[in-house]
Amino acid sequence: MHEDNDGWPSDDGVALTPHQDPGDQDVEMTLRPRKLSEFVGQARVREQLELVLHGALKRGEQPDHVLFSGPPGLGKTSLSMIIATELGASIRVTSGPALERPGDLAAMLSNLAEGDVLFIDEIHRIARPAEEMLYLAMEDYRVDIVVGKGPGATSIPLELAPFTLVGATTRSGALTGPLRDRFGFTAHMEFYTAVELEKVVRRSAGILAVDLRDDGAVEIAGRSRGTPRIANRLLRRVRDFAEVRADGVVTREIARAALEVYDVDEIGLDRLDRAVLGALIRSFRGGPVGISTLAVAVGEEPSTVEEVCEPFLVRAGMLARTPRGRVATVAAWQHLGMTPPQHALGESQADLFGE
Numbered sequence: 001m002h003e004d005n006d007g008w009p010s011d012d013g014v015a016l017t018p019h020q021d022p023g024d025q026d027v028e029m030t031l032r033p034r035k036l037s038e039f040v041g042q043a044r045v046r047e048q049l050e051l052v053l054h055g056a057l058k059r060g061e062q063p064d065h066v067l068f069s070g071p072p073g074l075g076k077t078s079l080s081m082i083i084a085t086e087l088g089a090s091i092r093v094t095s096g097p098a099l100e101r102p103g104d105l106a107a108m109l110s111n112l113a114e115g116d117v118l119f120i121d122e123i124h125r126i127a128r129p130a131e132e133m134l135y136l137a138m139e140d141y142r143v144d145i146v147v148g149k150g151p152g153a154t155s156i157p158l159e160l161a162p163f164t165l166v167g168a169t170t171r172s173g174a175l176t177g178p179l180r181d182r183f184g185f186t187a188h189m190e191f192y193t194a195v196e197l198e199k200v201v202r203r204s205a206g207i208l209a210v211d212l213r214d215d216g217a218v219e220i221a222g223r224s225r226g227t228p229r230i231a232n233r234l235l236r237r238v239r240d241f242a243e244v245r246a247d248g249v250v251t252r253e254i255a256r257a258a259l260e261v262y263d264v265d266e267i268g269l270d271r272l273d274r275a276v277l278g279a280l281i282r283s284f285r286g287g288p289v290g291i292s293t294l295a296v297a298v299g300e301e302p303s304t305v306e307e308v309c310e311p312f313l314v315r316a317g318m319l320a321r322t323p324r325g326r327v328a329t330v331a332a333w334q335h336l337g338m339t340p341p342q343h344a345l346g347e348s349q350a351d352l353f354g355e
Protein backbone atom coordinates (compact mmCIF):
# COMPACT_ATOMS: atom_id res chain seq x y z
CA MET A 1 0.00 0.00 0.00
CA HIS A 2 1.14 3.51 -0.75
CA GLU A 3 1.46 5.95 2.06
CA ASP A 4 1.50 9.16 0.12
CA ASN A 5 -1.62 11.24 0.41
CA ASP A 6 -1.49 13.22 -2.76
CA GLY A 7 -5.04 12.79 -3.90
CA TRP A 8 -6.11 10.92 -7.00
CA PRO A 9 -4.35 7.67 -7.68
CA SER A 10 -3.48 8.64 -11.20
CA ASP A 11 0.29 8.93 -11.07
CA ASP A 12 1.19 5.32 -10.54
CA GLY A 13 -2.01 3.36 -10.55
CA VAL A 14 -5.27 2.92 -12.31
CA ALA A 15 -7.48 5.93 -11.74
CA LEU A 16 -10.15 4.37 -9.61
CA THR A 17 -12.20 7.45 -9.08
CA PRO A 18 -15.76 6.82 -10.20
CA HIS A 19 -15.63 10.18 -11.97
CA GLN A 20 -15.14 10.07 -15.69
CA ASP A 21 -11.64 10.78 -16.88
CA PRO A 22 -10.99 12.08 -20.41
CA GLY A 23 -9.73 8.69 -21.61
CA ASP A 24 -13.08 7.16 -20.71
CA GLN A 25 -15.21 9.26 -22.95
CA ASP A 26 -15.06 7.39 -26.25
CA VAL A 27 -15.13 3.94 -24.78
CA GLU A 28 -17.97 4.88 -22.43
CA MET A 29 -20.05 5.84 -25.42
CA THR A 30 -19.46 2.37 -26.86
CA LEU A 31 -20.27 0.63 -23.60
CA ARG A 32 -23.29 2.69 -22.61
CA PRO A 33 -26.49 0.69 -22.47
CA ARG A 34 -28.89 2.13 -25.05
CA LYS A 35 -32.22 0.65 -24.00
CA LEU A 36 -33.87 -0.01 -20.67
CA SER A 37 -33.62 -3.73 -21.40
CA GLU A 38 -29.82 -3.46 -21.73
CA PHE A 39 -29.50 -1.52 -18.48
CA VAL A 40 -28.27 -3.92 -15.79
CA GLY A 41 -29.54 -3.77 -12.19
CA GLN A 42 -31.45 -0.94 -10.46
CA ALA A 43 -34.58 -3.06 -10.93
CA ARG A 44 -36.85 -0.76 -8.91
CA VAL A 45 -35.75 2.40 -10.66
CA ARG A 46 -36.12 0.70 -14.04
CA GLU A 47 -39.61 -0.53 -13.29
CA GLN A 48 -40.77 2.83 -11.95
CA LEU A 49 -39.23 4.71 -14.83
CA GLU A 50 -40.82 2.41 -17.36
CA LEU A 51 -44.23 3.19 -15.85
CA VAL A 52 -43.60 6.93 -15.84
CA LEU A 53 -42.47 6.95 -19.48
CA HIS A 54 -44.97 4.54 -20.93
CA GLY A 55 -47.85 6.08 -18.98
CA ALA A 56 -47.06 9.47 -20.48
CA LEU A 57 -46.55 8.01 -23.95
CA LYS A 58 -49.92 6.27 -23.76
CA ARG A 59 -51.68 9.49 -22.82
CA GLY A 60 -49.75 11.42 -25.44
CA GLU A 61 -48.38 13.74 -22.74
CA GLN A 62 -44.93 15.02 -21.95
CA PRO A 63 -43.47 12.85 -19.12
CA ASP A 64 -42.74 14.42 -15.75
CA HIS A 65 -39.32 15.85 -14.99
CA VAL A 66 -36.97 13.23 -13.58
CA LEU A 67 -34.22 13.53 -10.95
CA PHE A 68 -31.51 10.89 -10.44
CA SER A 69 -29.34 11.03 -7.37
CA GLY A 70 -26.45 8.87 -6.24
CA PRO A 71 -22.67 8.54 -6.39
CA PRO A 72 -20.84 9.00 -9.71
CA GLY A 73 -20.55 6.14 -12.20
CA LEU A 74 -23.82 4.37 -11.33
CA GLY A 75 -25.62 5.05 -14.61
CA LYS A 76 -27.42 8.40 -14.18
CA THR A 77 -26.26 9.77 -17.53
CA SER A 78 -26.90 6.45 -19.24
CA LEU A 79 -30.46 6.37 -17.92
CA SER A 80 -31.14 9.91 -19.08
CA MET A 81 -30.05 8.94 -22.60
CA ILE A 82 -32.22 5.85 -22.38
CA ILE A 83 -35.19 8.07 -21.46
CA ALA A 84 -34.71 10.01 -24.69
CA THR A 85 -34.41 6.79 -26.69
CA GLU A 86 -37.52 5.29 -25.10
CA LEU A 87 -39.43 8.49 -25.88
CA GLY A 88 -38.05 8.66 -29.41
CA ALA A 89 -36.82 12.16 -28.54
CA SER A 90 -33.58 14.11 -28.93
CA ILE A 91 -31.46 14.90 -25.91
CA ARG A 92 -29.51 18.05 -25.11
CA VAL A 93 -26.82 17.70 -22.51
CA THR A 94 -25.44 20.35 -20.17
CA SER A 95 -24.33 20.65 -16.56
CA GLY A 96 -25.01 22.84 -13.55
CA PRO A 97 -21.59 24.55 -13.58
CA ALA A 98 -22.04 25.45 -17.28
CA LEU A 99 -25.23 27.36 -16.49
CA GLU A 100 -23.69 30.25 -14.68
CA ARG A 101 -25.83 32.99 -16.21
CA PRO A 102 -29.57 32.79 -16.76
CA GLY A 103 -28.89 33.74 -20.40
CA ASP A 104 -26.99 30.45 -20.89
CA LEU A 105 -30.01 28.52 -19.69
CA ALA A 106 -32.49 30.64 -21.66
CA ALA A 107 -30.53 29.93 -24.85
CA MET A 108 -30.53 26.23 -24.11
CA LEU A 109 -34.24 26.14 -23.29
CA SER A 110 -35.38 28.19 -26.25
CA ASN A 111 -33.54 25.85 -28.60
CA LEU A 112 -35.46 22.80 -27.41
CA ALA A 113 -37.90 21.22 -29.83
CA GLU A 114 -41.20 19.78 -28.69
CA GLY A 115 -40.71 16.58 -26.70
CA ASP A 116 -36.93 17.00 -26.27
CA VAL A 117 -35.11 15.80 -23.19
CA LEU A 118 -32.81 18.28 -21.46
CA PHE A 119 -30.20 16.60 -19.28
CA ILE A 120 -28.52 18.72 -16.61
CA ASP A 121 -25.70 16.87 -14.86
CA GLU A 122 -24.56 18.10 -11.42
CA ILE A 123 -27.75 20.08 -11.20
CA HIS A 124 -27.02 20.99 -7.57
CA ARG A 125 -24.26 23.28 -8.86
CA ILE A 126 -26.52 25.45 -10.97
CA ALA A 127 -26.25 29.18 -10.18
CA ARG A 128 -29.18 30.69 -8.30
CA PRO A 129 -30.55 33.05 -11.00
CA ALA A 130 -30.53 30.20 -13.55
CA GLU A 131 -32.21 27.94 -11.01
CA GLU A 132 -34.99 30.46 -10.53
CA MET A 133 -35.50 30.64 -14.27
CA LEU A 134 -35.76 26.86 -14.32
CA TYR A 135 -38.72 26.88 -11.89
CA LEU A 136 -41.01 28.61 -14.37
CA ALA A 137 -39.63 26.63 -17.30
CA MET A 138 -40.33 23.33 -15.54
CA GLU A 139 -43.77 24.33 -14.39
CA ASP A 140 -45.23 26.35 -17.26
CA TYR A 141 -42.79 25.81 -20.17
CA ARG A 142 -42.09 29.51 -20.09
CA VAL A 143 -39.20 31.83 -19.21
CA ASP A 144 -39.09 35.54 -18.55
CA ILE A 145 -36.14 37.17 -20.24
CA VAL A 146 -35.04 40.39 -18.57
CA VAL A 147 -33.81 42.98 -21.03
CA GLY A 148 -31.86 46.00 -19.83
CA LYS A 149 -30.86 47.02 -16.34
CA GLY A 150 -32.17 49.15 -13.51
CA PRO A 151 -35.53 50.93 -13.64
CA GLY A 152 -35.74 50.62 -17.45
CA ALA A 153 -35.44 46.83 -17.39
CA THR A 154 -38.34 44.96 -18.93
CA SER A 155 -39.20 41.33 -18.78
CA ILE A 156 -40.23 39.57 -21.98
CA PRO A 157 -42.08 36.28 -21.59
CA LEU A 158 -40.95 33.52 -23.92
CA GLU A 159 -42.97 30.37 -24.56
CA LEU A 160 -41.01 27.13 -24.64
CA ALA A 161 -41.74 23.84 -26.35
CA PRO A 162 -42.86 21.18 -23.84
CA PHE A 163 -39.80 19.22 -22.73
CA THR A 164 -38.70 16.79 -20.02
CA LEU A 165 -35.89 17.84 -17.75
CA VAL A 166 -33.67 15.09 -16.40
CA GLY A 167 -31.42 16.21 -13.58
CA ALA A 168 -28.57 14.22 -12.06
CA THR A 169 -26.89 14.94 -8.75
CA THR A 170 -24.36 13.33 -6.48
CA ARG A 171 -25.72 15.44 -3.62
CA SER A 172 -29.50 15.48 -3.51
CA GLY A 173 -29.26 17.13 -0.09
CA ALA A 174 -27.66 20.17 -1.73
CA LEU A 175 -30.70 20.75 -3.93
CA THR A 176 -33.05 23.49 -2.83
CA GLY A 177 -36.58 22.46 -1.82
CA PRO A 178 -38.32 24.40 -4.63
CA LEU A 179 -36.16 22.74 -7.28
CA ARG A 180 -36.56 19.25 -5.84
CA ASP A 181 -40.34 19.70 -5.62
CA ARG A 182 -40.60 20.38 -9.34
CA PHE A 183 -39.43 16.90 -10.28
CA GLY A 184 -42.38 14.54 -10.69
CA PHE A 185 -40.19 11.46 -10.36
CA THR A 186 -37.10 11.13 -8.18
CA ALA A 187 -34.91 8.04 -8.10
CA HIS A 188 -31.95 7.22 -5.93
CA MET A 189 -29.36 4.99 -7.58
CA GLU A 190 -27.93 2.24 -5.40
CA PHE A 191 -24.50 0.62 -5.60
CA TYR A 192 -24.56 -2.55 -7.72
CA THR A 193 -24.24 -6.06 -6.35
CA ALA A 194 -21.33 -8.25 -7.41
CA VAL A 195 -23.67 -10.36 -9.55
CA GLU A 196 -24.95 -7.27 -11.38
CA LEU A 197 -21.41 -6.05 -11.96
CA GLU A 198 -20.49 -9.43 -13.40
CA LYS A 199 -23.24 -8.90 -15.95
CA VAL A 200 -21.90 -5.43 -16.70
CA VAL A 201 -18.35 -6.69 -17.33
CA ARG A 202 -19.56 -9.66 -19.36
CA ARG A 203 -21.60 -7.36 -21.56
CA SER A 204 -18.66 -4.96 -21.97
CA ALA A 205 -16.25 -7.83 -22.69
CA GLY A 206 -18.60 -8.92 -25.46
CA ILE A 207 -18.60 -5.43 -26.99
CA LEU A 208 -14.82 -5.03 -26.65
CA ALA A 209 -14.15 -8.59 -27.84
CA VAL A 210 -12.25 -9.54 -24.69
CA ASP A 211 -11.99 -13.26 -23.91
CA LEU A 212 -13.29 -13.03 -20.35
CA ARG A 213 -13.73 -16.23 -18.37
CA ASP A 214 -16.38 -16.57 -15.66
CA ASP A 215 -13.88 -16.54 -12.80
CA GLY A 216 -12.22 -13.48 -14.31
CA ALA A 217 -15.57 -11.67 -14.39
CA VAL A 218 -16.18 -12.56 -10.73
CA GLU A 219 -12.78 -11.22 -9.73
CA ILE A 220 -13.22 -7.90 -11.56
CA ALA A 221 -16.80 -7.44 -10.33
CA GLY A 222 -15.72 -7.99 -6.72
CA ARG A 223 -13.18 -5.18 -6.91
CA SER A 224 -15.33 -2.60 -8.66
CA ARG A 225 -16.67 -0.68 -5.65
CA GLY A 226 -20.26 -1.42 -6.63
CA THR A 227 -19.80 0.92 -9.62
CA PRO A 228 -20.24 0.00 -13.31
CA ARG A 229 -17.90 2.75 -14.53
CA ILE A 230 -15.12 1.29 -12.38
CA ALA A 231 -15.97 -2.27 -13.49
CA ASN A 232 -15.55 -1.23 -17.12
CA ARG A 233 -12.32 0.61 -16.39
CA LEU A 234 -10.84 -2.35 -14.52
CA LEU A 235 -11.84 -4.65 -17.37
CA ARG A 236 -9.86 -2.48 -19.77
CA ARG A 237 -6.81 -2.42 -17.52
CA VAL A 238 -6.97 -6.18 -17.03
CA ARG A 239 -7.29 -6.63 -20.79
CA ASP A 240 -4.06 -4.63 -21.27
CA PHE A 241 -2.29 -6.85 -18.78
CA ALA A 242 -3.68 -10.04 -20.33
CA GLU A 243 -2.59 -8.98 -23.80
CA VAL A 244 0.89 -7.79 -22.83
CA ARG A 245 1.89 -10.32 -20.18
CA ALA A 246 -0.22 -13.35 -21.16
CA ASP A 247 -2.25 -14.77 -24.02
CA GLY A 248 -5.10 -12.26 -23.84
CA VAL A 249 -7.48 -14.53 -21.92
CA VAL A 250 -8.84 -12.96 -18.73
CA THR A 251 -8.95 -15.59 -16.00
CA ARG A 252 -9.09 -15.08 -12.23
CA GLU A 253 -5.30 -15.39 -11.94
CA ILE A 254 -4.72 -12.83 -14.68
CA ALA A 255 -7.28 -10.43 -13.17
CA ARG A 256 -5.69 -10.77 -9.73
CA ALA A 257 -2.18 -10.22 -11.03
CA ALA A 258 -3.30 -7.22 -13.09
CA LEU A 259 -5.21 -5.54 -10.30
CA GLU A 260 -2.27 -5.97 -7.98
CA VAL A 261 -0.16 -4.02 -10.46
CA TYR A 262 -2.82 -1.30 -10.50
CA ASP A 263 -2.99 -1.14 -6.71
CA VAL A 264 -6.63 -2.13 -6.41
CA ASP A 265 -7.15 -4.14 -3.27
CA GLU A 266 -9.29 -7.24 -2.92
CA ILE A 267 -12.41 -5.35 -1.87
CA GLY A 268 -11.81 -2.68 -4.48
CA LEU A 269 -10.54 0.14 -2.26
CA ASP A 270 -8.36 2.56 -4.14
CA ARG A 271 -5.52 4.67 -2.86
CA LEU A 272 -7.72 7.57 -1.81
CA ASP A 273 -10.07 5.28 0.11
CA ARG A 274 -7.13 3.73 1.90
CA ALA A 275 -5.58 7.14 2.52
CA VAL A 276 -8.84 8.26 4.17
CA LEU A 277 -9.02 5.18 6.37
CA GLY A 278 -5.28 5.38 7.08
CA ALA A 279 -5.53 9.02 8.20
CA LEU A 280 -8.61 8.31 10.28
CA ILE A 281 -6.88 5.48 12.06
CA ARG A 282 -3.29 6.70 12.32
CA SER A 283 -3.79 10.42 12.82
CA PHE A 284 -7.09 10.44 14.68
CA ARG A 285 -7.03 7.05 16.44
CA GLY A 286 -10.12 5.96 14.52
CA GLY A 287 -12.13 9.15 15.10
CA PRO A 288 -14.59 10.65 15.55
CA VAL A 289 -13.30 13.41 13.33
CA GLY A 290 -15.01 16.03 11.16
CA ILE A 291 -15.08 15.59 7.40
CA SER A 292 -13.13 18.82 6.73
CA THR A 293 -10.30 17.84 9.05
CA LEU A 294 -10.17 14.40 7.48
CA ALA A 295 -10.12 15.87 3.97
CA VAL A 296 -7.22 18.18 4.87
CA ALA A 297 -5.31 15.19 6.24
CA VAL A 298 -5.49 13.45 2.85
CA GLY A 299 -5.02 16.65 0.83
CA GLU A 300 -8.45 16.48 -0.78
CA GLU A 301 -11.56 18.62 -1.07
CA PRO A 302 -14.14 17.77 1.61
CA SER A 303 -16.74 17.34 -1.16
CA THR A 304 -14.59 14.67 -2.85
CA VAL A 305 -14.16 12.72 0.35
CA GLU A 306 -17.85 13.10 1.14
CA GLU A 307 -19.32 12.34 -2.28
CA VAL A 308 -16.81 9.92 -3.76
CA CYS A 309 -15.10 7.95 -0.97
CA GLU A 310 -17.53 8.03 1.86
CA PRO A 311 -20.62 6.43 0.29
CA PHE A 312 -18.68 3.32 -0.62
CA LEU A 313 -16.68 3.15 2.62
CA VAL A 314 -19.94 3.37 4.57
CA ARG A 315 -21.50 0.68 2.41
CA ALA A 316 -18.45 -1.54 2.80
CA GLY A 317 -18.83 -1.21 6.58
CA MET A 318 -15.46 0.52 6.99
CA LEU A 319 -16.61 3.94 8.06
CA ALA A 320 -19.52 5.23 10.08
CA ARG A 321 -21.04 8.68 10.17
CA THR A 322 -21.86 9.61 13.72
CA PRO A 323 -23.21 12.82 15.25
CA ARG A 324 -19.67 13.55 16.47
CA GLY A 325 -17.89 12.88 13.19
CA ARG A 326 -16.51 10.04 11.08
CA VAL A 327 -15.41 6.86 12.83
CA ALA A 328 -13.36 3.92 11.55
CA THR A 329 -15.11 0.63 12.22
CA VAL A 330 -13.40 -2.48 13.55
CA ALA A 331 -13.45 -3.83 9.99
CA ALA A 332 -11.44 -0.80 8.83
CA TRP A 333 -8.72 -1.38 11.43
CA GLN A 334 -8.59 -5.03 10.43
CA HIS A 335 -8.55 -4.23 6.73
CA LEU A 336 -5.44 -2.10 7.22
CA GLY A 337 -3.88 -4.95 9.19
CA MET A 338 -4.07 -3.17 12.55
CA THR A 339 -5.51 -4.18 15.90
CA PRO A 340 -8.51 -2.10 16.87
CA PRO A 341 -8.05 -0.35 20.23
CA GLN A 342 -10.36 -1.09 23.12
CA HIS A 343 -12.47 2.00 22.47
CA ALA A 344 -13.36 0.81 18.98
CA LEU A 345 -14.69 -2.45 20.37
CA GLY A 346 -17.65 -3.34 22.50
CA GLU A 347 -19.95 -0.92 24.18
CA SER A 348 -18.10 2.27 23.46
CA GLN A 349 -18.54 1.49 19.77
CA ALA A 350 -22.29 1.37 20.32
CA ASP A 351 -22.11 4.80 21.99
CA LEU A 352 -20.25 6.21 19.05
CA PHE A 353 -22.73 4.91 16.53
CA GLY A 354 -25.81 5.85 18.54
CA GLU A 355 -27.62 8.60 16.69
Ligand code: ADP
Residues within 6 Å of the ligand: 028, 029, 031, 032, 033, 038, 039, 040, 041, 071, 072, 073, 074, 075, 076, 077, 078, 079, 168, 200, 228, 229, 230, 232
Ligand atom coordinates in the same frame (compact mmCIF):
# COMPACT_ATOMS: atom_id res chain seq x y z
P1 ADP B 1 -23.16 8.59 -13.92
O1 ADP B 1 -23.89 9.52 -14.84
O2 ADP B 1 -24.02 8.11 -12.78
O3 ADP B 1 -21.84 9.11 -13.44
P2 ADP B 1 -22.87 6.94 -16.30
O4 ADP B 1 -24.27 6.79 -16.79
O5 ADP B 1 -22.00 7.93 -17.03
O6 ADP B 1 -22.85 7.25 -14.73
O7 ADP B 1 -22.21 5.48 -16.34
C1 ADP B 1 -20.84 5.29 -16.50
C2 ADP B 1 -20.56 4.08 -17.38
O8 ADP B 1 -20.90 2.92 -16.63
C3 ADP B 1 -21.41 4.02 -18.65
O9 ADP B 1 -20.74 4.47 -19.76
C4 ADP B 1 -21.71 2.56 -18.82
O10 ADP B 1 -20.70 1.97 -19.62
C5 ADP B 1 -21.58 1.98 -17.45
N1 ADP B 1 -22.88 1.70 -16.83
C6 ADP B 1 -23.49 2.44 -15.87
N2 ADP B 1 -24.62 1.87 -15.47
C7 ADP B 1 -24.75 0.73 -16.17
C8 ADP B 1 -25.72 -0.31 -16.19
N3 ADP B 1 -26.76 -0.30 -15.36
N4 ADP B 1 -25.56 -1.34 -17.04
C9 ADP B 1 -24.48 -1.37 -17.86
N5 ADP B 1 -23.50 -0.44 -17.87
C10 ADP B 1 -23.64 0.62 -17.05
